[in-house]
Amino acid sequence: MAREVTERTGGTERLVLMGIHRRGDEIAALLHDEIEKAEGKPVALGSLDITLYRDDLGTVGPRPLIGESTLPPEGIDDRVVVIVDDVLYTGRTARAALNELMDWGRPSKVYLCVLIDRGGRELPIQPDIVGRKVEVIGNRKIEVLVPALDGRLAVEIVKNLPAEK
Secondary structure, eight states, X not given: OHHHHHHHHTSSTTEEEEEETTHHHHHHHHHHHHHHHHHOSOOEEEEEOOGGGOTXXXXXXXXXXXXXXXXXXXXXXXXXXXXXXXXXXXXXXXXXXXXXXXXXXXXXXXXXXXXXXXXXXXXXXXXXXXXXXXXXXXTEEEEEEOHHHHSSOEEEEEEOOOOOO
């Protein structure tokens, strides 16, 4: 994926990786390290907390936990931004990330990079860079584990338990 990012974006000079909280951040950091190692040049890195941009914010609860979005010091104007997330499903998270990103500036181009594309879109959003496409059936969901949060890097398909009433 790191190689595909640099090929699609034309190198690292104007590249900014923006991970979506939480696991997208961690995957963006892993990609960042791989790109810097391969290219031998610095890569700008930031993160997006999309909490306030969610279209289901009213159902989250009265006090949603809001994290901090961070931009690289040079900003995102006229830069090539790659939004990074762990799993692309309905497209709503990616839409929220795009909305927030545009509040911060005007990139010259934006790509969407996801570790897993599980299909099932509700919005017309497609990834540009995909680690793996995984078909998930029935009441299953995909969990991405990352070393910083979970102690290992893994993708698991697990049974999705019904919500408690």
